[in-house]
Amino acid sequence: MTYTEALQYLYAATPAFQEVGASAYKPGLDTTRQLDAHYGHPHRAFRSIHVAGTNGKGSTSHSLAAILQTAGYRVGLFTSPHLLDFSERIRVNGQPIDQDYVVRFTEGARAQIAQLRPSFFELTTLMAFCYFHDQQVDYAIIEVGMGGRLDSTNIISPILSTITGISLDHTQYLGDTLAKIAYEKGGIIKPQTPVIIGRAEEPEVLATFQRRAEEEAAPLRLAATEFRFVRSQPEATGQTLYLQPKGQGEAERSVYFELGGAAQRYNVPTILTAVEELRRLGLELPDEAVRKGLAEVCALTGLRGRWETLSRSPWVICDTGHNEDGVRYVVEQLRSLGCPLHIIFGMVSDKDVRHVLALLPPEARYYFTAARVARALPARELQELAESYGLRGEAYPDISAALEAAKASAAAGELIFVGGSNFLVADLISIYHNTK
Incomplete structure (x- = not known):
C-alpha cells in the first residue's frame, strides 16, 4: 500500500466530514474509546492542551504549539481540516506526520475498521495519539473537530482546556442557540483542570461556561478580562497588537503577530492568558519564546490560510x-x-x-x-x-x-x-x- 492508496482507502472505508458532510457525523465517544483501548491508551503517554471554539481554535492551537516548541519542548499538534495534504493534520515540532507511518497505521487498522466502522475523524484521532506516543512528545495541542462534549478528542485528560469563543455554526449538529452550542463546547471542561475562555460576551454563554466549570471545580479565566484589546497596526507580514494587561498601572503591551486577520484581536489575549496559566502549571515559557512563537507561527507550524x-x-x-x-x-x-x-x-x-x-x-x-x-x-x-x-x-x-x-x-x-x-x-x- 502506498501513501496515496492508504488515503484512498481511509476516505472510502471511514466517511470523512470534510468530504461528505452530515453522513460522516458520528457523535459519541464509544467507538473512540474502543479504539483507544485497542491501541493501549496512547494519549496517556503525553500531556495535552485541549482547544475548542467556533472560530479561532486553529490559530490558537498553532500559536501555542509554536510557543512551546520554541521554548524547547517536543510538541505534537493535531488539527483539522487540512488544506493541501492529510499529513498537515498531525505534526511534531511543525513537521507533518511521516507518510510511511500513515501507511503502516492504516494497514494495521483494517480489522478495527471492519469491526467498529469508525468515522474518518475517529480513526485519525487515534492515529495522531499513537504517533505522538511513538514520537515521545512532551506536550500535544489537540484541536477539537466539532463541538467538544461528543468530539472524538474528548477522551483526553488535558492539563489545560481552552475555548476561544462561540458563534452560530454547525447548528444542525450542535444546537440552534448560543447557549446550546456553549454547552457542547463546554463539554471539554474537565474536573479540577483550568480552563481559559477567549470570548463570552453573551450572558447566556458565560453562564453556561461558569456553570460547567463550577460543576467540575475547574478554575476559569476570562481572557477578555486579563488583556483588553486597544488597537492594532497592520504591517507588511502581520500586525502589531496593543493590549492593556489587567491591573492598575500596567503599561500597554505590544505584541507582533504573524497572522494579520482582524479576528486575531480576540485570539492573542486568549493565547497570552493560556501562556500565563501554563507557567502557573510549571512550564518554562520565556518571554522570548512567546515573542518568537507569535512572530513566526506559520514558519514554525506550517499554518496557512489566515489572512x-x-x-x-x-x-x-x-x-x-x-x-x-x-x-x-x-x-x-x-x-x-x-x-x-x-x-x-x-x-x-x-x-x-x-x-x-x-x-x-x-x-x-x-x-x-x-x-x-x-x-x-x-x-x-x-x-x-x-x-x-x-x-x-x-x-x-x-x-x-x-x-x-x-x-x-x-x-x-x-x-x-x-x-x-x-x-x-x-x-x-x-x-x-x-x-x-
Whole structure:
C-alpha cells in the first residue's frame, strides 16, 4: 500500500466530514474509546492542551504549539481540516506526520475498521495519539473537530482546556442557540483542570461556561478580562497588537503577530492568558519564546490560510473564515483597506449561506465559484442567491477560471480576495503551490 492508496482507502472505508458532510457525523465517544483501548491508551503517554471554539481554535492551537516548541519542548499538534495534504493534520515540532507511518497505521487498522466502522475523524484521532506516543512528545495541542462534549478528542485528560469563543455554526449538529452550542463546547471542561475562555460576551454563554466549570471545580479565566484589546497596526507580514494587561498601572503591551486577520484581536489575549496559566502549571515559557512563537507561527507550524498574502502583483489575499462570525471580521478588514475589491467567493451547502451573503460588501465585484468537494454549493446557485443581496458578479466553474478572470479585471492597487470556504482556499493555495 502506498501513501496515496492508504488515503484512498481511509476516505472510502471511514466517511470523512470534510468530504461528505452530515453522513460522516458520528457523535459519541464509544467507538473512540474502543479504539483507544485497542491501541493501549496512547494519549496517556503525553500531556495535552485541549482547544475548542467556533472560530479561532486553529490559530490558537498553532500559536501555542509554536510557543512551546520554541521554548524547547517536543510538541505534537493535531488539527483539522487540512488544506493541501492529510499529513498537515498531525505534526511534531511543525513537521507533518511521516507518510510511511500513515501507511503502516492504516494497514494495521483494517480489522478495527471492519469491526467498529469508525468515522474518518475517529480513526485519525487515534492515529495522531499513537504517533505522538511513538514520537515521545512532551506536550500535544489537540484541536477539537466539532463541538467538544461528543468530539472524538474528548477522551483526553488535558492539563489545560481552552475555548476561544462561540458563534452560530454547525447548528444542525450542535444546537440552534448560543447557549446550546456553549454547552457542547463546554463539554471539554474537565474536573479540577483550568480552563481559559477567549470570548463570552453573551450572558447566556458565560453562564453556561461558569456553570460547567463550577460543576467540575475547574478554575476559569476570562481572557477578555486579563488583556483588553486597544488597537492594532497592520504591517507588511502581520500586525502589531496593543493590549492593556489587567491591573492598575500596567503599561500597554505590544505584541507582533504573524497572522494579520482582524479576528486575531480576540485570539492573542486568549493565547497570552493560556501562556500565563501554563507557567502557573510549571512550564518554562520565556518571554522570548512567546515573542518568537507569535512572530513566526506559520514558519514554525506550517499554518496557512489566515489572512494570507499569496501574491503582491497582482495583490491576492485569502482567508479561511467561513461562517457568519468569521466573515464579519474579514469584511471589516477588507473595508479598512480602502481599495477596489474583487472577491472570489464559494461556500459549502450546509453553511448558513444567506446570513453570510448579507454581510458581504455590495460595492465589490464578485466571482462566484465552487471548491472541488461534494459539499460545495454550485456556483450558479450561489450567484443567484447573492443577487438577492445586491451582490453582482459572474459564476465560474472552478477557482482557476475565477482567478484568471479576476486577474484580468483587477488594476494595480486593487485587491483580489478569496474566501467563504476552507476548501476554496485550499484549491487556491494548491494553484500557487504547484506553480512554484
